[in-house]
Amino acid sequence: MATLHTRSLARVMVAPSVVLLFIWMAVPLVMTLYFSFLRYELLQPGPTPFAGFSNYYYFVTDPSFWDAIVNTISLVVGTLVITVVGGTLFGLMLDQPFWGQGIVRILVISPFFVLPTVAALVWKNMLMHPVYGIFAWIAHLFGAQPIDWFAEVPLLSVTLIVAWQWLPFATLILLTALQSLSEEQKEAAEMDGASVLSIFWYITLPHLARAITVVILIETIFLLTVFAEILVTTNGGPGDATTNIAFLVYAQALLQFDVGGASAGGIIAVILANIVAVFLVRMIGKNLEA
Amino acid sequence: MARRVTPQRKALFTILGWLFGLVMFFPILWTIMTSFKSEGDAIASPPLLFFHWTMENYTEVQSRSDYFLHFGNSVAISFGSVILGLIIAVPAAWAMAFAPAKRTKDLLMWMLSTKMMPPVGVLVPIYLIYRDWGLLDTVGGLIGLMTMANLPIIVWMLYTYFKEIPVDILEAARMDGASLGKEILYVLTPMAVPGIASTLLLNIILAWNEAFWTLNLTAAKAAPLSAFIASYSSPEGLFWAKLSAASTLAIAPILILGWFSQKQLVRGLTFGAVK
Amino acid sequence: MGSIVLKQVNKSFGQAVVIPSIDLEIKHGEFVVFVGPSGCGKSTLLRLIAGLEDTSSGIISIDGVDATRLPPAQRGLAMVFQSYALYPHMSVYKNIAFPLKMAGADQAAIDKKVQDAARVLNLTAYLDRKPRQLSGGQRQRVAIGRAIVREPKAFLFDEPLSNLDAALRVNMRLEITELHQALKTTMIYVTHDQVEAMTMADKIVVLRAGYVEQVGSPLELYRSPRNLFVAGFIGSPQMNFVEGAEAAKHGAKTMGIRPEHLQVSRTEGAWKGKVGIAEHLGSDTFLHITVDGVGSIKARVEGEFGLTHGDTAFLTPDPGKIHRFDGEGLALK
Numbered sequence: 047m048a049t050l051h052t053r054s055l056a057r058v059m060v061a062p063s064v065v066l067l068f069i070w071m072a073v074p075l076v077m078t079l080y081f082s083f084l085r086y087e088l089l090q091p092g093p094t095p096f097a098g099f100s101n102y103y104y105f106v107t108d109p110s111f112w113d114a115i116v117n118t119i120s121l122v123v124g125t126l127v128i129t130v131v132g133g134t135l136f137g138l139m140l141d142q143p144f145w146g147q148g149i150v151r152i153l154v155i156s157p158f159f160v161l162p163t164v165a166a167l168v169w170k171n172m173l174m175h176p177v178y179g180i181f182a183w184i185a186h187l188f189g190a191q192p193i194d195w196f197a198e199v200p201l202l203s204v205t206l207i208v209a210w211q212w213l214p215f216a217t218l219i220l221l222t223a224l225q226s227l228s229e230e231q232k233e234a235a236e237m238d239g240a241s242v243l244s245i246f247w248y249i250t251l252p253h254l255a256r257a258i259t260v261v262i263l264i265e266t267i268f269l270l271t272v273f274a275e276i277l278v279t280t281n282g283g284p285g286d287a288t289t290n291i292a293f294l295v296y297a298q299a300l301l302q303f304d305v306g307g308a309s310a311g312g313i314i315a316v317i318l319a320n321i322v323a324v325f326l327v328r329m330i331g332k333n334l335e336a
Numbered sequence: 337m338a339r340r341v342t343p344q345r346k347a348l349f350t351i352l353g354w355l356f357g358l359v360m361f362f363p364i365l366w367t368i369m370t371s372f373k374s375e376g377d378a379i380a381s382p383p384l385l386f387f388h389w390t391m392e393n394y395t396e397v398q399s400r401s402d403y404f405l406h407f408g409n410s411v412a413i414s415f416g417s418v419i420l421g422l423i424i425a426v427p428a429a430w431a432m433a434f435a436p437a438k439r440t441k442d443l444l445m446w447m448l449s450t451k452m453m454p455p456v457g458v459l460v461p462i463y464l465i466y467r468d469w470g471l472l473d474t475v476g477g478l479i480g481l482m483t484m485a486n487l488p489i490i491v492w493m494l495y496t497y498f499k500e501i502p503v504d505i506l507e508a509a510r511m512d513g514a515s516l517g518k519e520i521l522y523v524l525t526p527m528a529v530p531g532i533a534s535t536l537l538l539n540i541i542l543a544w545n546e547a548f549w550t551l552n553l554t555a556a557k558a559a560p561l562s563a564f565i566a567s568y569s570s571p572e573g574l575f576w577a578k579l580s581a582a583s584t585l586a587i588a589p590i591l592i593l594g595w596f597s598q599k600q601l602v603r604g605l606t607f608g609a610v611k
Numbered sequence: 612m613g614s615i616v617l618k619q620v621n622k623s624f625g626q627a628v629v630i631p632s633i634d635l636e637i638k639h640g641e642f643v644v645f646v647g648p649s650g651c652g653k654s655t656l657l658r659l660i661a662g663l664e665d666t667s668s669g670i671i672s673i674d675g676v677d678a679t680r681l682p683p684a685q686r687g688l689a690m691v692f693q694s695y696a697l698y699p700h701m702s703v704y705k706n707i708a709f710p711l712k713m714a715g716a717d718q719a720a721i722d723k724k725v726q727d728a729a730r731v732l733n734l735t736a737y738l739d740r741k742p743r744q745l746s747g748g749q750r751q752r753v754a755i756g757r758a759i760v761r762e763p764k765a766f767l768f769d770e771p772l773s774n775l776d777a778a779l780r781v782n783m784r785l786e787i788t789e790l791h792q793a794l795k796t797t798m799i800y801v802t803h804d805q806v807e808a809m810t811m812a813d814k815i816v817v818l819r820a821g822y823v824e825q826v827g828s829p830l831e832l833y834r835s836p837r838n839l840f841v842a843g844f845i846g847s848p849q850m851n852f853v854e855g856a857e858a859a860k861h862g863a864k865t866m867g868i869r870p871e872h873l874q875v876s877r878t879e880g881a882w883k884g885k886v887g888i889a890e891h892l893g894s895d896t897f898l899h900i901t902v903d904g905v906g907s908i909k910a911r912v913e914g915e916f917g918l919t920h921g922d923t924a925f926l927t928p929d930p931g932k933i934h935r936f937d938g939e940g941l942a943l944k
Contacts, residue, residue, distance in 0.1 A: 051665075051682070055516070056431030063428035063491055064443065070484040071450045077461035136356060143341050144349035150357035152595050156364055159594035162547040163565040164583040168367050172576055178379045180366065213360070215605065222602045260606050271454045274547035278566050292548075295456040299463065300552065309460050316457035323452035327445050438625075507663050508696035512710035512757065513684040522709075526700040 133216025497531025534600030880925030
C-alpha cells in the first residue's frame with residue numbers, strides 16, 4: 047500500500063542490495079561450475095581442457111570423499127544432539143528463578159563470542175593436552191589413564207569444541223522460546239491435574255518444537271562448513287579422521303592446487319547445503335505470513 | 337506469575353545454575369588466568385589457582401607479533417564491512433518494509449538463500465579473482481567480501497525491525513507535511529535506532545569471528561585476529577601463557593560487545609523466527 | 612474553505628478493483644461519514660482523498676483545484692489515524708508542534724498554537740509526557756491536537772474511536788461533534804459503526820464493495836433507505852425482513868419493518884407468534900418472536916413489558932412505516 051511515487055523510489059533503493067548480492071552469488075558459482083568441468087591445475091600452466099565429469103568422478107571415488115561425508119555428518123549430528131539436549135536443559139534451568147541468574151546467563155552464552163580459532167587452540171592445548179591439560183589432571187585425580195584426545199578420538203574432540211561454541215546459541219534460543227510460553231497454559235494444565243513431567247512433555251516440548259527446528263536448521267547450515275576448528279587442531283588428520291567436506295575442498299584447492307577437483311567438491315557442498323536450506327527457507331517463509 | 341518459590345528450590349537452582357555456568361565459562365576463565373602466569377606456572381601440574389601474576393606475556397605478544405596490527409585489521413574489517421553493509425541495506429530494508437511490492441517476499445527469501453551457500457562452493461573462483469586482482473591479503477578485499485557475506489543478515493534484521501514500526505506513523509508524518517527526507521530523518525530514524533544499533537552490534541560480532549575467508553585469503557599483512565591466533569597452532573602453541581594472552585586480547589572486546597547484544601542475538605540469527 | 616469533489620474516482624490494486632467508480636461532493640463545513648462493513652472500501656476512499664494512495668483514474672479536487680496528483684503534504688488536509696499514529700519518541704508538545712515545524716513556522720508561533728490547542732483539548736498538564744504515558748483517550752486528543760494546529764481545509768478521521776472502550780467512545784464522539792461545531796471545518800469520518808454515523812453526521816455515505824449505496828442525511832437514510840442493504844445497515848436493532856406471502860400482500864418481494872414500528876399485544880394483532888427471548892434493557896425490551904408463517908421477528912417495546920419465554924404475542928406492523936423492496940432489493944415507492 048503506497049503511492050506510485052514511493053513505489054518507484056522503493057525500487058531504486060532496493061536495487062543496490064539486489065544487484066550486488068546477485069553478482070556476489072551468481073558469478074563465483076557459475077565460475078565454480080565451469081571450473082569443475084575443466085582439467086585445471088594451478089601448478090601446470092597451459093591449456094585447461096574440458097574434462098567432462100571426470101573431476102566429479104575422481105572426487106566422488108576418492109576414499110577421502112566418503113570419509114569426509116561420514117565425518118561431516120557425524121560432526122553435524124553429534125553437535126546437534128549435544129546442543130539441542132544440553133540447550134533444552136540449560137534453557138529450562140535458566141528459566142527458573144535463582145540468585146545471580148543474569149550473571150550465569152552471561153557465563154553460559156560467552157563461548158558463542160569466542161573466535162573459533164581461539165576456542166580450538168585453547169581446547170587443544172590447555173584442556174585436552176594428554177600430559178598437561180586440565181582433562182588429563184582430572185583423569186589423574188580419579189586415578190584414570192588420561193585420554194590422548196586428538197590421537198584416540200579426534201573427531202569426538204573436534205565435535206566437543208564445536209558443541210561448546212554452539213551450545214550457548216541453542217540455550218539462548220530455547221530460553222527465549224521458553225519465556226514466551228504463557229504461564230496460564232501451564233496453570234491450566236496443572237488445574238487439569240498434569241504432573242511436572244507431563245507438563246514438560248505435553249505443553250513445554252510442543253511449544254519448543256518450532257524453536258528446536260530453527261536451532262537444528264541454522265546450526266546445520268553453519269556446521270556443514272566447520273573449518274577453522276579443524277585447521278588449527280588436526281589439519282584434517284590423523285589420516286582423514288577429521289576431514290570434512292569443507293576441509294577436503296580447501297585441501298584440494300589450496301594444498302594440492304587442483305582447481306578442477308576442488309570446484310567439483312565445492313559444487314557437491316553447495317548441493318548438500320541446498321537440501322538443508324530448502325527446509326529452512328520454507329520454514330522462515332511461513333513465519334513471514336504470521 | 338504470583339507463584340511463590342520456596343527458598344530450598346531457589347537454593348538448589350542457584351547451585352545448579354552456577355555450576356553449569358562456571359563449567360561453560362571455565363575455558364575462557366582459564367585462558368584469562370593463564371595469560372597472567374609465567375610459562376612455568378602455566379603448565380604446572382596440578383594446575384595452579386593461585387600464582388604470581390605477571391603482565392610479561394602481554395608485552396611479549398605485542399613485541400613479537402605486532403598484535404595491534406592484527407587488532408587494527410579486525411576492527412577495520414568488522415566495522416568497515418558492517419557500516420558499508422548498513423549503507424547499502426538501510427534503503428533496501430526501508431523499501432521492503434514500507435513499500436512492499438508483490439515480489440518483496442521472494443526477494444527476501446532469495447537474499448536469505450545466498451547466506452546458505454557454503455563458502456567452499458565459491459572458494460576457488462574467489463581465491464583466483466582475488467589473486468588476479470591483487471586483493472589477496474588486503475584489508476580492502478576482506479571488507480568487500482565480508483560486506484557481501486553479511487549483507488543478507490543485515491537486510492533481514494533491519495527489515496524485521498522496520499516492520500515493527502507502524503506504517504501509520506510514517507503516513508502521519510507525510511500528512512503533517514514532511515518530505516521523504518524529513519520523514520526518514522525525524523520520524524523513522526529515531527524510532528529505528530535501537531534496531532539499527534543491534535544490527536550493527538551483531539554483525540560486527542559475526543564479522544569479527546569469521547574464520548573461513550580470513551584464514552584462506554589473508555597472510556601476514558591483512559590478517560585479522562582470527563587468522564593471527566591460528567598462527568599459534570604450531571610450535572608456539574606450547575607457550576601457553578603467551579597463547580592465552582593473545583587469545584584474551586582477541587576475544588575480550590567482542591565478548592563485551594556480545595554481552596550487550598544477547599537479547600538481539602536470538603532475533604538476528606533466527607531471522608526473526610524466534611523472538 | 613474545504614470543499615472536496617470526487618469525479619469518477621477508481622482504485623484497483625492490480626487485478627482487484629476496490630473502488631469501481633465514485634462521484635461525490637462534499638461541501639465546505641460538512642460533517643460527512645463514510646460507513647459500511649469492513650472491506651467496503653471506505654478507508655481506501657479516505658486514503659485516496661488524503662493522498663496516501665494513488666487513484667487509478669478519476670479526479671479529486673479540493674476547493675476547486677485538481678489535487679489528484681498532489682502529495683499528501685500539499686493537500687492541506689489533516690488526518691487522525693485509527694492507531695493515533697503518535698510519534699513515540701516525541702513529547703506531546705513536540706507531537707503537536709511537528710506539522711508546524713514541517714511547515715517552517717517560527718518558534719513563537721508554534722508555541723502559541725500548541726498551547727492553544729492543548730488548552731482546548733485539556734492536555735496542558737501532559738505536554739511533557741511521551742505518548743506511551745498517556746491513556747487511550749488522551750492519545751486520541753493529542754492526535755486531534757496535531758490535526759488542529761495545521762488549520763487544515765478538512766479533517767480526515769479513520770475509525771478514530773475503535774480502540775477506545777465503550778464509555779470513552781461516547782465521550783469522544785461528543786467531543787468531536789463539539790469540535791466540528793466550534794471550528795466549522797469540513798470533516799470526513801470513516802467508521803463501521805452506524806451509531807457513530809447516525810449521531811455525528813450531517814451527511815452519511817453508505818458504501819458496500821466499493822459502491823456508494825446511498826448518500827443522505829441520517830434521517831433520510833433511516834426513513835427511506837434506497838435498498839435492502841442500507842435498510843439493514845442503518846438502524847439498531849436491525850430492520851426485520853419478511854418474504855413470501857406476507858410481503859406479496861403489500862405488493863413486494865421483500866417487506867421490511869423496523870422493530871420499533873411494531874405494535875405488540877397479548878390479545879390481538881395481525882401476526883400471532885411465540886416469544887423466544889426477551890432482552891430487558893430497562894428503558895426498552897427487545898422481543899424475539901417466532902411468528903407463524905412469517906419467521907423470526909424482533910420487536911421493540913418501551914419500558915418493561917410482561918412477556919417472557921413461551922408466551923403468545925400478537926404483532927401489528929405500523930402501516931405507514933412498512934418498507935417495500937422489489938426482486939433486485941431496490942425500494943419501491
